[in-house]
Amino acid sequence: MTLNEIIDAAIRSKHATDAGTRMHAALRRVVINENGDDLGNPELIQHLRHNDLLCDLFHPQSRTEVPIAGRISGRFISRRIDRMRVFDDRRCVIFIDYKTDLVPDLLRPQYHAQLKEYAALLRDVYPGYDVCGYILWTHDWTVEPVVGHAKKS
Secondary structure, three states: OOHHHHHHHHHHHHHHHHHHHHHHHHHHOOEOOOOOOOEOOHHHHHHHOOOHHHHHHOOOOOEEEEEEEEEEOOEEEEEEEEEEEEEOOOOEEEEEEEEOOOOHHHOHHHHHHHHHHHHHHHHHHOOOOEEEEEEEEOOOOEEEEEEOOOOOO
16 A cells, blocks of 8 residues: 555544544434434434434434443443333333444444443343334435334334
């Protein structure tokens, strides 16, 4: 690999990381209210409002950047969940991880493993609750189920 190719790859990587950081920050500020009095970027809200699950996850009772830690197979793990919501009435926890990749298949196995870790840690915190995890692919606003399946109220 030439020096120019290495520099170009580093620039592309930094650009992708910066874009992902900006998207996460913008999504962190979004709140979708049932009465339509939403908060955050209107363009993002428009994308999210087309999916009932996303409306549930961006509800005012959801939490963002949720720290979680524990042991899995004897190994200490500390993570941060992009967004989650606990439904005590349904005994269900749903969470979502934002991914800004343009080519989802490249890292899909690693992302699935990541969400399975989140789910394992959440099951320890919420025993007896169903735990459901999803990826939100921000390049096309699709939601990919990874762990469990959310029950309707």
